[in-house]
Amino acid sequence: MPGKNYSILSIPWWIYLLMSAVGCIIITTLIFSHNNAVRMNALYAPLINASVEVELNVTMAHLIVEEILNGDHFEESQVWDNYARANWYVEAMLNGNQKGEETILPMESERLRLIVKDLLKRLSEFQEISRERLRKRAISGPGTEIDQRYNRIFVIFLKEAKAVKKNLQHVMTEDMRQFRVTYFILIVTGVFLALIVAMTLYRLEGLRSKDFKRLQEANENLENEIEERIRAEQKLRDSRETLRDLTNQLQSIREEEKTRIAREVHDELGQMLTGLKMELSCLESDIKNDPDSLHERLEGMKRMVDTTINSVRRIATELRPQILDVCGLWEAIEWQAKDYQKRTGIECVLQQGKAEGSLPKKLSTALFRIFQETLTNVARHAKATRVNISFEIDAKQVQLKIHDNGVGIREERKLNPESLGLLGIQERANYWNGHAVITGVPNKGTTVALSIPLEQNEPTEQH
Numbered sequence: 086m087p088g089k090n091y092s093i094l095s096i097p098w099w100i101y102l103l104m105s106a107v108g109c110i111i112i113t114t115l116i117f118s119h120n121n122a123v124r125m126n127a128l129y130a131p132l133i134n135a136s137v138e139v140e141l142n143v144t145m146a147h148l149i150v151e152e153i154l155n156g157d158h159f160e161e162s163q164v165w166d167n168y169a170r171a172n173w174y175v176e177a178m179l180n181g182n183q184k185g186e187e188t189i190l191p192m193e194s195e196r197l198r199l200i201v202k203d204l205l206k207r208l209s210e211f212q213e214i215s216r217e218r219l220r221k222r223a224i225s226g227p228g229t230e231i232d233q234r235y236n237r238i239f240v241i242f243l244k245e246a247k248a249v250k251k252n253l254q255h256v257m258t259e260d261m262r263q264f265r266v267t268y269f270i271l272i273v274t275g276v277f278l279a280l281i282v283a284m285t286l287y288r289l290e291g292l293r294s295k296d297f298k299r300l301q302e303a304n305e306n307l308e309n310e311i312e313e314r315i316r317a318e319q320k321l322r323d324s325r326e327t328l329r330d331l332t333n334q335l336q337s338i339r340e341e342e343k344t345r346i347a348r349e350v351h352d353e354l355g356q357m358l359t360g361l362k363m364e365l366s367c368l369e370s371d372i373k374n375d376p377d378s379l380h381e382r383l384e385g386m387k388r389m390v391d392t393t394i395n396s397v398r399r400i401a402t403e404l405r406p407q408i409l410d411v412c413g414l415w416e417a418i419e420w421q422a423k424d425y426q427k428r429t430g431i432e433c434v435l436q437q438g439k440a441e442g443s444l445p446k447k448l449s450t451a452l453f454r455i456f457q458e459t460l461t462n463v464a465r466h467a468k469a470t471r472v473n474i475s476f477e478i479d480a481k482q483v484q485l486k487i488h489d490n491g492v493g494i495r496e497e498r499k500l501n502p503e504s505l506g507l508l509g510i511q512e513r514a515n516y517w518n519g520h521a522v523i524t525g526v527p528n529k530g531t532t533v534a535l536s537i538p539l540e541q542n543e544p545t546e547q548h
């Protein structure tokens with residue numbers, strides 16, 4: 086298909102960009118979630134652990150103080166040790182510190198730091214009241230004023246320590262929520278971009294397969310075209326060969342015609358003229374010897390001259406029927422049909438349709454030659470008893486149809502490149518931009534239908 090371009094679509098550059106973006110987002114999401122998990126684990130787990138430790142140690146210290154006051158064998162130092170540990174954890178929550186494997190990072194939330202600072206104050210207050218109780222054991226027994234203060238502060242401390250733990254959990258949850266939002270945004274963006282990439286690639290694949298199909302079609306068309314060209318070239322070669330044969334045949338026909346004319350002239354005109362010459366010699370001697378027989382001889386000579394004239398006419402007519410030039414094609418056809426019927430015994434039925442307009446001389450000759458060849462074929466091959474001839478001219482075209490009731494031409498005979506008579510018919514029709522359709526029905530006969538356009542008809546080439 087000339088003039089059409091086909092290209093297999095390539096993946097556009099921005100698809101690669103999007104694919105890289107999706108890759109980056111996936112990697113970022115992974116790094117982000119890993120880092121966040123590590124960070125939250127490192128930050129919150131030790132802090133929560135520390136807040137639990139604070140509560141535990143202070144409760145232990147409270148318990149030991151009670152036991153000592155009840156007279157149980159507990160060392161006071163155990164109380165201070167517990168306070169010291171609680172103290173250490175509270176300080177570590179504020180400023181950060183390390184114990185064994187565990188690293189406590191300082192708190193970031195300002196609000197929490199204030200609460201923890203309060204807790205630290207409460208711890209030293211409770212420590213102070215514990216020391217006072219132990220010092221004044223006699224007046225600090227259960228139900229005393231010191232004992233009540235001691236318990237009140239302890240309850241407040243526990244409340245504050247729980248508040249620290251609760252707030253820590255709250256901050257952690259908040260942090261986690263933020264992490265989840267960011268994580269969600271990253272995942273959604275990644276999925277969205279991946280979807281765009283997938284959809285575009287899918288569409289592109291569709292277009293590519295369409296393009297591929299069209300390319301295949303174009304390729305097939307091209308192959309067909311090439312095959313057609315090869316066939317056309319072969320046809321051209323064949324037709325050239327046929328034309329060569331045709332020319333040779335025409336040449337030999339011309340030669341045969343010349344021989345025939347020479348024979349006719351020799352046999353008929355030569356004999357007649359020799360006869361005339363002999364008659365003239367006799368006339369010469371009769372003028373001297375027998376003048377009475379002169380009249381008879383002159384009559385004989387006139388008859389001889391008449392016969393010669395007829396022979397000359399017949400030979401000339403066979404060469405080119407004069408009637409064609411004088412009266413036109415239809416009369417020439419009528420004359421030829423009559424002559425043909427006389428010679429072959431095949432009945433000719435003529436029918437003339439519209440006769441509006443005249444034909445160029447050369448076209449008349451061509452049609453007449455076609456007509457003659459068709460009649461010759463009927464006589465030679467058809468075994469027919471009748472030929473129907475119809476002829477019609479109007480402003481647009483001339484039509485000549487010759488139908489015989491013979492055996493019917495066989496298809497393979499029509500296609501035979503050696504059928505030069507039929508080829509001549511076709512060539513002549515083509516030359517005048519017309520066409521000749523030859524059809525045969527077995528045992529029903531053959532029809533040769535000619536139609537030549539007359540409007541603006543210039544012959545295709547010079548013959």
Ligand SMILES: Nc1ncnc2c1ncn2[C@@H]1O[C@H](COP(=O)(O)OP(=O)(O)OP(=O)(O)O)[C@@H](O)[C@H]1O
Pocket residue numbers: 462463465466467489491492493494495498499503504505506507508531
């Ligand atoms: N009217 C017809 N009826 C039956 N067969 C026919 C008729 N006209 C032609 N044919 C067949 O078609 C063949 C081709 O005809 P064509 O006129 O081309 O060649 P030809 O008559 O054999 O030889 P020439 O080249 O001398 O005309 C004939 O040999 C004959 O078999």
Ligand SMILES: [Mg+2]
Pocket residue numbers: 458461462506507
């Ligand atoms: Mg023939």
